[in-house]
Amino acid sequence: MSIYDTLNKEQKEAVFCTEGPLLMLAGAGTGKTRSITHRIVYLIEEMGVSPWNILAITFTNKAAQEMKDRAAALVGPGSEDLWISTFHAICSRILRRHINLTGYNRSFTIYDASDQKSLMKEVLKEMNISNKQFPEKMALSEISSAKEECKSPLDYRNEHDDYRGHIIADIYERYQKRLRANDALDFDDLLMKTVELFQAYPEILEHYQERFRYIMVDEYQDTNTVQFLFVSMLAARYRNLCVVGDDDQSIYRFRGANIYNILNFEKVFPDAVVIRLEQNYRSTQNILNAANSVIVNNQGRKEKKLWTKNSRGELVHFKQYDSEYDEAEGIVSRIQFLSMRGVPYQDMAILYRTNAQSRIFEEKLKQRNIPYAIVRGISFYDRKEIKDLMSYLKVVDSGMDDLAVKRIINVPKRGIGQTTVNRIQDYAIRQGISFLEAVFECDRIPDIGRAAGKIRKFGEMIRNFREYALESELSELMDHILETTGYRLELESEATEESRSRLMDIDELINDIVYYEDTSDDPNLRDFLEEKDMYTLNAGIDNLEDDGNRVLLMTLHNAKGLEFANVFLGGMEEGVFPGYVAMISGDETEIEEERRLCYVGITRAKERLFLSAARRRMTRGQAQYNRPSRFVDEISDEFIDTGSEDRSLTSRNRDRSLQIPSSDFGNRRRQAEFAGIKPYRLEDYKVKPLTRLDYDVGDTVKHIKFGRGVVKEIVQGGKDYEVAVDFERVGRKKMFASFAKLKKV
Secondary structure (H helix, E strand, O other): OOHHHHOOHHHHHHHHOOOOOEEEEEOOOOOHHHHHHHHHHHHHHOOOOOHHHEEEEEOOHHHHHHHHHHHHHHHOOOHHHOEEEEHHHHHHHHHHHHHHHHOOOOOOEEEOHHHHHHHHHHHHHHOOOOOOOOOHHHHHHHHHHHHHOOOOHHHHHHHOOOHHHHHHHHHHHHHHHHHHHOOEEEHHHHHHHHHHHHHHOHHHHHHHHHHOOEEEEOOHHHOOHHHHHHHHHHHOOOOOEEEEEOHHHOOOHHHOOOOHHHHOHHHHOOOOEEEEEOEOOOOOHHHHHHHHHHHOOOOOOOOOOOEOOOOOOOOEEEEEEEEHHHHHHHHHHHHHHHHHOOOOHHHEEEEEOOHHHHHHHHHHHHHOOOOEEEOOOOOHHHOHHHHHHHHHHHHHHOOOOHHHHHHHOOOOOOOOOHHHHHHHHHHHHHHOOOHHHHHHOHHHOOOOOOHHHHHHHHHHHHHHHHHHHHOOOHHHHHHHHHHHHOHHHHHHHHOOHHHHHHHHHHHHHHHHHHHHHHHOOOOOHHHHHHHHHHHHHHHHHHOOOOOOOOEEEEEHHHHOOOOEEEEEEOOOEOEEOOEHHHHHOOOHHHHHHHHHHHHHHHOOEEEEEEEEEEEEEEEOOEEEEOOEOHHHHOOOHHHEEOOOOOOOOOOOOHHHHOOOOOOOOOOOOOOOOHHHOOOOOHHHHOOOOOOOOOOOOOOEEEEOOOEEEEEEEEEEOOOOEEEEEEEOOOEEEEEEHHHHOOEEO
16 A cells, blocks of 8 residues: 555645645644655655755754654655755755855854843943833844844835834844854844845855755745745745645744735745645544634635544533633633543643733642643743742842842842842851841942942832831732832833733732732731742642643643643633734734634644633733623534523623622722623624725824824725824834724824
8 A cells, every 4th residue: 555545635636746836725633744744755756856856844843853754754765865944944054055155154153042132232232222212122023023024224224214213223233233243143144144145146046946946834824024035036946835834823923924925825826736635633523613613704814624534522612700710710620520530631731822821720720739731831930020029029028038139139120230249148148147138238348339329229129118018908019019110111111022921920910919818818918928939839849740641731822733632721701812902903913813823722622622711800900801702702603512501692692691799809999890891792893994084194193002103104905994104102013994093193
């Protein structure tokens, strides 16, 4: 029997289609890696193509190694000549051979994230630019985005004629000069410099076009502009380009992924063959039906519909709980029940939209002594921002924890260096006192010099916090610490994906504090700290399982590429998933990306899928009442079990029966007016097409989220206007006018 007999009809078509451009639309769980590796084997064994002439590109080293191993097992000797690697690794190999033509040495250094940050600090210092106004991470993020679009400092300057844009352009230009002087490239340069090399030296491009006559790109939906240019240039001569991907799983726009690379593939290559892999080998039919009924609501997608020969399986389960604590308790109870029925913990996963949501699940799992692990992430109380703020609370409560004082003495930065810290420590040891007591006696420390004023100011701040704590609730103390130290403001000014995630963690810590206040007879700082210390201590001990049999917790972004027998997807509420930012952005494509993320979450499940929501959820210490997510509403009634005897009680009308529990927590806080909440309807979020705008290019407008800006471009489409606005705070944004609701000022 031939190895190709194991493939289904569409997989065979993709394997045997070797000449010309090919778009392989591979839905979730449809065996795309198997198809790619068999295509490589077919090219070599049946078509007589030399492995030397084949290039396969992946996004991760792990995926590249998996493909290499599979190809080696099928091809045998000669497979070592295949180039199967990531974009960055391939470009690095090319540059090592030819970059000397551009003035660099072949032994150039590749700067990692830490190196980039250090260099950016030096650049900002040289330019006398405050890192509070232009934080290193924000500047690096802007520059990275520009490089992903293959834009030079001059290109960036020409596209941003506002003050902020010109400053970023100046920083970008100086940063590149410093990289060049250090004979160094950052990760984004690896791709951009390779494209520039091909443009400047056509003979080098021709060499690699001849070398790589057959090119395959995996996860094509995640490519950015510079990756598209690189692949297009390599494939221009022989045009034997096979791209494999699923536009319905494009969820990395925040990393620069451009979904239009896959959506517009046939426009770039009009003669392209399109083959859809729709047979799923992972999930039950009911799970796939739920996924199909959600994703079909996206307008920007290629038509496909997943199906399987697997059993129909259980209906998708949905339950709405009173609060997020009840939701977590319900999920963990179901996990415990399944475990008692013989389901291993490792076959169960809890997925959520944001990292901050992990806290409650961790606590409930801990209470039931259920082992768990955070996948590609860090446990809530081990995250930097949480450890920083908990250290502040520990120092306010007692100054005996020297490590806590040392952790926060320069966080946020106060100009107190390690040399000063060492001198304080030496003094404390000589005097037999704590580190904090030495801080209070800083004027007596020899050789402390000009740092004494900074140390004194820090000590006064701690005394202020202690006095404030005597007359305030714990949550008010935390708000005071965040405001006085500028901790929250510093993260907000970074304006990066990482800083936004850290801010959500801080909000979740405040939720935890408020919940503690409202459920304790005598809430106080000492008891709160002891409770959390015991929790983190036990978490570290009880989760040391040698057999790896743990419940897995992860964000939906981190779940991509994984699969589990049982999936619990929590927080299915408007404002949580989809998130509030996406809902008010005015950009319909943001909601579509959220829907793709939901589709990814649903298709991780193989046997059972449990969706859940909370009627009431704490947000920054305030009780917020949310409707169930529109994504739940989009699942057809025939595929979902709401747990109600009346099957008509779907998310479209279940809100009408909501009641406020008498034991509602957060009663000392401002509450939402529950009686005024209306059931969620899809029509609430549909916007009527605009026939005219009350502003024009050059007008100043205001957006509810982005603030003031100047209209730079208006493009009329079939049903709406696409408007480009340069905002004073966040730079240029493109959005649909009907969603943006811009107001002329």
